[in-house]
Each structure stands twice: as C-alpha cells, then as structure tokens.
Amino acid sequence: MTGKAFYVTTPIYYPNDVPHIGHAYTTVLADVLARWYRLNGYDVFFLTGTDEHGLKLQRAAEKVGKTPKEFVDSMVPVFKKYWSLLEIEYSRFIRTTDPDHEELVKKVFQRLYEKGYVYKGSYSGWYCVSCEKFYSEGEYVEQGGQKLCPIHGKPLEWVEEETYFLRLSAVQDEVLKIIESGGTVFPEAYAREVVGRIRKEGLKDVSVARPKTRVYWGVELPFDRDFVAYVWIDALLNYLTGIGFMRDDDSFQKYWPEAHHIIGKDILWFHSAIWFSVLRMLGLDPPKRLIVHAYIVNRGLKMGKSTGNVVMIDDLLERYKSADAVRYLLMRLLNLEKDVEFDQSLLDSIYNGELADTYGNLVRRAGVLALRKLGGRVPRADPDPGLAELASSTIKRVAELIAEVKVSEALTATFDLLREANSYMNRTEPWALDDPTRPLYNTLEALRVATNLLYPVMPVTSELVSRAFGFQLFPPAELAFGQVEEYRVAEAPILFQKVK
Numbered sequence: 434m435t436g437k438a439f440y441v442t443t444p445i446y447y448p449n450d451v452p453h454i455g456h457a458y459t460t461v462l463a464d465v466l467a468r469w470y471r472l473n474g475y476d477v478f479f480l481t482g483t484d485e486h487g488l489k490l491q492r493a494a495e496k497v498g499k500t501p502k503e504f505v506d507s508m509v510p511v512f513k514k515y516w517s518l519l520e521i522e523y524s525r526f527i528r529t530t531d532p533d534h535e536e537l538v539k540k541v542f543q544r545l546y547e548k549g550y551v552y553k554g555s556y557s558g559w560y561c562v563s564c565e566k567f568y569s570e571g572e573y574v575e576q577g578g579q580k581l582c583p584i585h586g587k588p589l590e591w592v593e594e595e596t597y598f599l600r601l602s603a604v605q606d607e608v609l610k611i612i613e614s615g616g617t618v619f620p621e622a623y624a625r626e627v628v629g630r631i632r633k634e635g636l637k638d639v640s641v642a643r644p645k646t647r648v649y650w651g652v653e654l655p656f657d658r659d660f661v662a663y664v665w666i667d668a669l670l671n672y673l674t675g676i677g678f679m680r681d682d683d684s685f686q687k688y689w690p691e692a693h694h695i696i697g698k699d700i701l702w703f704h705s706a707i708w709f710s711v712l713r714m715l716g717l718d719p720p721k722r723l724i725v726h727a728y729i730v731n732r733g734l735k736m737g738k739s740t741g742n743v744v745m746i747d748d749l750l751e752r753y754k755s756a757d758a759v760r761y762l763l764m765r766l767l768n769l770e771k772d773v774e775f776d777q778s779l780l781d782s783i784y785n786g787e788l789a790d791t792y793g794n795l796v797r798r799a800g801v802l803a804l805r806k807l808g809g810r811v812p813r814a815d816p817d818p819g820l821a822e823l824a825s826s827t828i829k830r831v832a833e834l835i836a837e838v839k840v841s842e843a844l845t846a847t848f849d850l851l852r853e854a855n856s857y858m859n860r861t862e863p864w865a866l867d868d869p870t871r872p873l874y875n876t877l878e879a880l881r882v883a884t885n886l887l888y889p890v891m892p893v894t895s896e897l898v899s900r901a902f903g904f905q906l907f908p909p910a911e912l913a914f915g916q917v918e919e920y921r922v923a924e925a926p927i928l929f930q931k932v933k
C-alpha cells in the first residue's frame with residue numbers, strides 16, 4: 434500500500450556568495466510545508482541544494498585563484514550552516530556536482546537526443562554573463578548605445594557559437610494545455626502570465642549546451658564531448674535526481690506525483706514553460722504544484738549583491754535571538770503575489786506585539802498561575818464554549834490556509850486565538866479565584882492548540898512549550914479542544930525578550 438507522500442523543493446542556489454534573507458524566505462517556506470505535512474503523517478521528502486556549474490561560478494573561482502570544485506566545496510558548508518541555524522530540516526542537500534546527478538544529466542540528454550528533441554545548431558545573440566543567458570531585442574535595455582542586462586544593468590556581450598537546441602516547439606501545444614487547465618502554476622495569476630507569453634512569442638527552441646571552449650565547468654554531453662550541458666537545464670534536473678529518477682524507481686514513483694516546487698517569480702518561465710516541456714519530452718507529468726512567490730524587496734529592489742541592498746540572515750538572528758523568531762517574521766511577511774518591503778521597524782513591532790506580548794506573555798502568565806495556584810496540576814474542566822469553538826474553527830481554518838500556502842494568514846488566525854485566550858484570562862481573572870481550575874484549563878487548551886498550529890513555523894518554541902506544560906504535539910487533523918486529561922506544568926518559560 435502507498436501512504437500519503439509530499440515532495441517539496443527549493444530552487445538550488447548559486448553558491449557564489451553567502452545566502453541572505455531572500456534565500457531564507459524560500460527555504461523557510463519549504464521547511465514550514467515539510468513540517469506541516471510531516472506532522473500530519475505524510476512521508477515527506479524535502480530537497481534543497483546548490484547549483485554548482487556554469488560560467489559564473491567558473492569565473493568566481495578563477496577570481497579567488499581556486500578551481501571551481503574547490504570553490505564550491507568551500508561554499509557548501511556555509512549554506513548548510515545557515516540552514517542549520519534556521520532549523521531547516523531537509524531530506525537531502527543536493528549538489529549538481531554529485532555523481533548521481535551528473536550521471537542523470539547525461540542519461541537525460543542521451544534520451545532526449547535519441548528521441549530527436551535535442552539537435553545541433555548555432556546561436557548568436559546578446560549575452561549576460563551574470564544571468565548566463567541570451568537577451569533578445571525588447572528584453573535588453575539600451576542606454577548610450579550600449580545593450581545592458583535588464584537585471585544586472587551590465588553591458589551584454591555579443592556571443593556567437595555552436596550549440597545544441599531543445600525542440601520546445603514540438604511540445605508547445607501540450608505544455609500550453611497543461612498550464613491553461615489551471616491548478617499547476619500557483620497562484621493562478623502566474624499561470625496567466627506564462628500562458629500569455631507562450632501565446633505571444635510561442636515556445637521557441639532553446640539552447641541547452643555550451644561549447645567547452647567557452648565553459649568547461651559543466652556536465653559533458655554524452656554524445657558530443659566538446660559540449661557541456663547549459664547550467665539551467667543541469668539545475669532543473671536536480672528535482673528528478675533528488676528522488677531517484679532512473680535510479681530508484683520506488684522512491685521516484687512515490688514522490689514525483691506529489692512534487693511541489695517553490696520558486697521566486699524571477700525563475701517562473703524556466704520552471705513552467707521550459708521545465709514542463711522537458712518533463713513532457715521525458716514522458717513525465719508536470720509537478721503537482723509550482724508555488725511562486727514575490728520578493729522581500731529592500732528600497733523597492735530585489736535583494737542582490739550587485740544592488741547592494743542585501744539583508745543578511747545574521748542580522749535578523751542577532752536582533753531577534755532565535756531561529757523561530759526569524760522564521761516567524763519571514764512567514765508573517767510571506768506574500769505570493771506582491772512584493773513586500775523590508776522594514777525593520779515593522780518587524781520589530783510584529784515581534785514585540787505578537788511574539789513577546791501575545792504568545793510569550795500568555796505562556797508566562799498561564800504557567801506562573803498554574804504553578805502558584807495549583808502546584809502545576811491542572812485537571813480537565815468544563816470547556817468554555819466560546820473559546821472551544823474558536824479553537825476548533827482555527828484548527829480548520831489554518832489547515833485550509835496552509836493548503837493554499839497562505840502561511841501569513843494562518844499565523845494571523847492562530848494569533849487571533851491567542852489574543853482571545855489573553856482576553857478570556859483577563860475576563861475570568863483566575864488569579865482572584867479560590868479554584869482557578871476551569872479558566873486555567875481553558876487557557877492552557879487554547880495555548881496548546883495554538884502551539885501545535887505554530888509548530889511548522891516555530892518548531893523549537895513549540896517543543897519547549899509542550900515540554901514545559903506537559904503536553905504532546907498532535908497532528909493538526911487529530912487536534913481537538915478539551916482532549917488533555919491533565920496538565921502538569923513544570924515551568925513558565927520566558928519565550929521572547931522584547932527588542933527596543
């Protein structure tokens with residue numbers, strides 16, 4: 434029998450520099466979904482990693498006097514360190530230099546070549562080294578007689594070379610149909626964008642190889658060793674390698690039908706029109722969902738080294754002191770459709786108002802009272818109907834929101850429950866009662882439900898609170914208000930210190 438499975442990926446990142454909060458935004462989202470589905474009993478595979486080939490890395494390595502392999506080897510631990518600092522629990526960290534991946538790239542190229550989807554030709558055009566991409570008229574920016582990259586603003590180079598093409602035109606109609614039928618590219622607005630572009634420009638054949646004389650740092654084509662695979666197709670194929678395509682059929686058959694790719698909107702075209710075409714050529718279904726998000730921008734621009742507006746992961750970790758707080762703040766900002774401006778004072782006010790004053794304060798107050806008034810033992814009591822109903826509807830609502838990748842709204846819904854628990858406590862004044870069992874039990878139940886729902890975003894805090902109050906974390910689907918027999922509160926932790 435096959436159980437429920439969930440496969441989630443991040444893009445693999447260029448290890449030419451340390452990851453910043455833009456990378457963290459995508460990776461934390463993937464981890465939140467992985468944890469949510471894991472908690473719900475799914476067999477989860479979470480893939481992230483690094484995109485290690487290509488001209489950009491070849492040049493970055495040359496600049497510091499290293500071989501490309503030495504250079505990427507030195508960067509991979511940096512990525513792993515940040516993911517560990519942010520409590521990212523991936524199943525595999527894939528590198529495009531991993532032997533099983535290089536082997537897969539060769540097998541895929543051989544297959545596409547034999548099927549006639551890959552053919553030799555020549556190419557010329559304006560090329561950006563940083564993007565590793567050709568730009569056509571209408572795409573590049575013209576300024577002072579120069580042609581500039583629309584992303585980097587750097588002068589483009591005129592490049593003329595032999596190459597191999599991928600016959601996208603052969604599958605255009607099928608791919609258009611997949612994207613148009615909806616549900617795959619998510620949110621839907623991005624699907625419309627891709628459909629519009631395919632309708633306007635058509636799916637033109639694209640170059641999938643570079644001559645080795647120009648780029649030596651890549652996977653050699655099995656049928657022509659003078660060429661290496663273009664870095665973008667090498668990178669896309671990681672999603673297949675990671676779960677054992679052409680190597681471990683059981684694993685591949687289990688996870689691929691449940692594939693969820695998370696990407697930033699800048700790589701939408703590659704991950705939809707082009708990636709779905711490659712999959713079609715291989716006889717594979719598209720991913721179940723391509724989840725596309727907008728950016729956290731700084732001063733209106735996407736964060737990037739060349740823009741000089743990068744916010745480092747260290748900056749946030751130092752300010753807010755815990756991975757959970759940083760994860761929470763990033764997910765509170767999450768917006769798939771609209772860019773969100775990075776604003777330190779806004780983050781401070783969310784942190785102080787929600788984490789410290791609402792959640793932290795409630796945990797502290799309820800814990801202290803349970804210890805002081807009842808020696809830490811709080812047996813089951815009559816549920817408060819209002820609180821019980823709000824807790825039940827919150828559980829349901831959060832599950833619906835997470836299924837729609839509305840993590841920020843899910844957090845807001847959870848905090849509505851916490852705010853209500855705070856005012857319930859103020860109304861019932863358990864500190865003034867001889868026997869505060871009932872209000873304390875109800876408060877703790879609301880806290881427990883919220884803590885469970887917060888687990889995917891704040892795993893360390895949830896576990897800490899569950900230990901301190903003596904309850905277990907439940908799969909959200911089995912979570913119900915009033916199900917705890919007796920609380921045995923051991924301590925009343927202070928979760929978040931306010932920032933000034």
Ligand SMILES: [Zn+2]
Nearest residue numbers: 561564582585
């Ligand atoms: Zn560029």
